[in-house]
Amino acid sequence: MASEVVVRPGEGRLHALKRVVGFWGLLFVSLGSIIGSGWLLGALGAAQTAGPASIISWLLAAVLLVVLALIHADLGAAYPVAGGTARYPHYAFGALAGFTAGWAGYLQAVTIAPIEVEGSITYLASAPWASGIKMVNPDSTLTPIGLLIAVLSLALFTVINLLGAKWLSDSNIILVIWKTAVPVLTIVVLIILTFHPGNFSQGAGGFAPNGIHGIFAALPLGVVFALQGFEQAAQMAGEARNPKKDVARAIIIAMFVGAAIYILLEVAFIGALNPGDIAHDWKNPVGAGSFGPYYALAIAAGAGWLATVLLIDAVISPAGTGLVYVGTSARISYALGEDDALPGSLTKVSKRGVPFGSILLSFVVGMIALLPFPSWQSLVGLVTDATAIMYAFAPVSLGALVRQHSGRDHPYRVPWPSILTPFGFVAANLIIYWSGFEAIWKLLTAILLGRIIFEIALRRSKSLQQRRDIDWRAASWIWPWLIGILVIGLLGRYGSGSLNVLPEWIDILFVVVFSLIMFYYAVSLAMKPDDIAAAVEEDEFEFGSIDLPLTPKVTGTSNPSDEG
DSSP: OOOOOOOOTTOOOSSOOOOOBOHHHHHHHHHHHHSSTHHHHHHHHHHHHHGGGHHHHHHHHHHHHHHHHHHHHHHHHHSOOBTHHHHHHHHHHOHHHHHHHHHHHHHHHHHHHHHHHHHHHHHHHHSGGGTTSOOBOTTSOBOHHHHHHHHHHHHHHHHHHHTOHHHHHHHHHHHHHHHHHHHHHHHHHHHHHOOOGGGGTSSTTTTOTTHHHHHHHTIIIIIHHHHOOTTHHHHBGGGBSSHHHHHHHHHHHHHHHHHHHHHHHHHHHHHHSOGGGGSSOSSSTTOSOSSOHHHHHHHHTTOHHHHHHHHHHHHHHHHHHHHHHHHHHHHHHHHHHHTTSSOGGGGOOOTTSSOHHHHHHHHHHHHHHTSSOOOHHHHHHHHHHHHHHHHHHHHHHHHHHHHHOTTSOOSSOOSSHHHHHHHHHHHHHHHHHHTOHHHHHHHHHHHHHHHHHHHHHHHHOHHHHHOTTOOTTTTTTHHHHHHHHHHHHHHSSSSTTOOOOSOTTHHHHHHHHHHHHHHHHHHHTOOOHHHHHHHHHHIIIIIOOOOSOOSSOOOSSOOGGGOO
8 A cells, every 4th residue: 555645835945955974963963962061161060069979870860861862863864854953743643743742842952052152251251361351241141242252152153154065064073172171181180189089978978968959959950961963964864875774872972972971070070179168068179260160170280271271261162062053953943844844944955955045044043142141050950951841752752653663764773772761761851850949940931932833833734734743642641741841840849839748769769750640641542653664765756855765565556655
């Protein structure tokens, strides 16, 4: 039986995304997203909350995110499309689920570039040579001069992205080599010059001054934020030369390298602290120092040259991450445009093979995000929550697709899928819960706004109304899941506004049980195999997002998978 493909009239593009990015480009896109401003500030926030036990926070976050990375590696190799985090749920649960996941991912990605730029400017404003240039107000918002510099930085990122995916990956490789070398150098120098083993047990409160609660509470204060970004290779899989071979390898290697660096950074940070600064409490473990925690430690260790390198890196690392996320947010809005949920102009591709409308939109939204909003640290919880919601769609999508799209070739398969796939959904929900009730309700409000945008698009587009992938039943689990995790957050113990009703550990049990129930319920609602096959094939036939065989060859008068 032939698979039916509905071609929406009046759509199509003169140019398709070009497959020009190789393995190293994919690897450095993911690794460059992981190593950004998070490494400069994450260790301090974690230590202030959990003390030496912050090492456990980093290890726990690494375990949770490694599982999610393995799941994304499986999906990215099997479905190499642009904006994959929005497309995987679309294939499994229909256009509504795809839009919800993509909207959460877009909220996360489009705000990171301006946040990173603002972080760079803030560091620059602290430099002695910049004292005569007022770039930052006392409340940490940007002055007109600072805003101009930020806009010019975003414009530079935009131009590089417009030049093509290969320009983006090649320029990013140079930045990532620097960004990786500096934290490794910092680890080695601090351990050699100033390392106090007693700091791990003899400071105020011992190893875990705030107990298990402090370990969990540290996760949304920069730990998970620092380790996120591994999925960038999957977002650009539609432009990979050999996605079946390269996407999974890039995601997995980037995740393990990033996790190892961050864990060692926390060890070096705790060991390098002055024992006197942590004798009474962990509120200010680095003492005085306006250029960031590692800068202060380098000065105290007598390594002024390292302090200078760190100050330079405080500009380069965030800038490199911002460069990548302008491209990432563009790929997500491109994918949402494919669903007709956002304007079709976002799917137009230039002669250089990049979605220029989506890239320009990222620039405009980035400029809006530069307006007087809260500081880097206060936004981390919101970004972490949005990321975790986006990540949560991957495990249920993989579980549903393996079950309902069983003929699909998976060049890389996640190990022990019956265990790690539901565990991945649990991991994402734990991160959402630990982000705190305040972050959860704010994100759900933003997602509700996205749902309104989708409803408006649905009523305006007759082609969207007639599509077979608008499956309300398949997506019916999403809001019960989101509202359920919101209620647990309200009754839980994290974030402003929580009621502290659930006792320690009982709250974790609630999250785990609820997550498992929702996982298996969601998988049971997946679209029918024929509808999934049609949704996947339509990407190839209509948009050229996939140029690999999608499903086992079918008989009939038309086989769209042969047309790419």
